[in-house]
Amino acid sequence: MRHSLTYKVKELASNLGADMVGIASQKSFSKAPHGHRPQDLLRDAKSVIVIAVSLPESSFESAPSREYSAAYLAANSELNRIAFHISKLLEKEGFRAIQIPAAMPYDYETDMGDLSHRHAANLAGLGSFGKSCLLLTERFGPRVRLVSVATNAELSHDPRSDLDHCGSCTKCLDACPSGALSGPGIIDKKKCNEQHEKVGEELGLSDEEQICGVCIKVCPVGKPID
Ligand code: B12
Ligand code: SF4
Ligand code: SF4
Numbered sequence: 001m002r003h004s005l006t007y008k009v010k011e012l013a014s015n016l017g018a019d020m021v022g023i024a025s026q027k028s029f030s031k032a033p034h035g036h037r038p039q040d041l042l043r044d045a046k047s048v049i050v051i052a053v054s055l056p057e058s059s060f061e062s063a064p065s066r067e068y069s070a071a072y073l074a075a076n077s078e079l080n081r082i083a084f085h086i087s088k089l090l091e092k093e094g095f096r097a098i099q100i101p102a103a104m105p106y107d108y109e110t111d112m113g114d115l116s117h118r119h120a121a122n123l124a125g126l127g128s129f130g131k132s133c134l135l136l137t138e139r140f141g142p143r144v145r146l147v148s149v150a151t152n153a154e155l156s157h158d159p160r161s162d163l164d165h166c167g168s169c170t171k172c173l174d175a176c177p178s179g180a181l182s183g184p185g186i187i188d189k190k191k192c193n194e195q196h197e198k199v200g201e202e203l204g205l206s207d208e209e210q211i212c213g214v215c216i217k218v219c220p221v222g223k224p225i226d
Helices: 002-015 057-061 066-092 117-123 171-175 189-203
Strands: 020-025 047-054 097-100 144-151 181-183
Touching: 002 020, 002 047, 002 066, 020 117, 047 066, 047 117, 057 066, 066 097, 066 144, 117 144, 171 181
Parallel strands: none
Antiparallel strands: 020 047, 047 144, 097 144
């Protein structure tokens, strides 16, 4: 039962356009901040399904740009759509499931999502953290966006990923235009946010459309060698 439902969930996600799917146990979130664990969103949560959709390589070439912003928004709506259908499948099978927004809405005061998709993706084996604080996947590097679904179904869990993809590289730290990345894994969210606002003003973007993405653009992980 557990294996066949896991298979159905993964199959549906990839039929709907997911590039990667992994599953983490609710128990692996024990170090997540209070209020941001799967059981804070779904009382009897047992598993978290994490889905990644990659963005076309070319959309980053121009980043930050209106074209990258469009790809960013398209990926968010694809992810929310996939998560919606996974939740419906699980409910049809007699379980409960809740989708966590890919991006907006989140708590704008604390800059925190209800659940951190990056941590969830790491726990579900999709990739590991880079010096940029982003999730790096072997195949697409950081050029993926993520979404999670918490469910009370006991699914088969994937092992956590702990590969170091960065080594001695410091490209993202050197390229960050706002100085928000001051060291490996250290981000000043205020500076990063201000950069999003600055770019947004320059490009005439609404709050929801604001992007930067330079730390993704310069990352060599998962890029074809040229
Ligand atoms: C708010 C937000 C922002 C804010 C704040 C960023 C930040 N670093 O928190 C701003 C606007 C600045 C921002 C910028 C960007 N973002 Co953003 N953002 C989010 C959002 C909506 C919430 C992030 C969040 O919850 N942060 C709070 C927590 C995780 O961070 P924290 O306070 O530092 O948490 C500490 C502890 O609480 C603890 N913790 C929290 N949860 C857990 C869980 C466990 C198990 C453990 C052990 C610990 C733990 O860990 C942290 C300490 O290291 C997520 C979507 C989501 N729901 O995950 C996208 C998201 C993180 N953003 C994303 C992206 C791509 C970007 C940008 C590139 C923007 C762009 N598209 O141009 C930049 C990159 C900045 C960077 N280098 O990290 C992607 C990342 C994809 C990836 N490959 O990793 C996400 C996941 C959106 C998505 N659906 O894909 N973002
Ligand atoms: S999104 Fe831009 S400002 Fe924010 S950390 Fe990445 S490069 Fe720096
Ligand atoms: S640019 Fe280099 S240091 Fe930054 S996340 Fe990618 S591999 Fe790591």
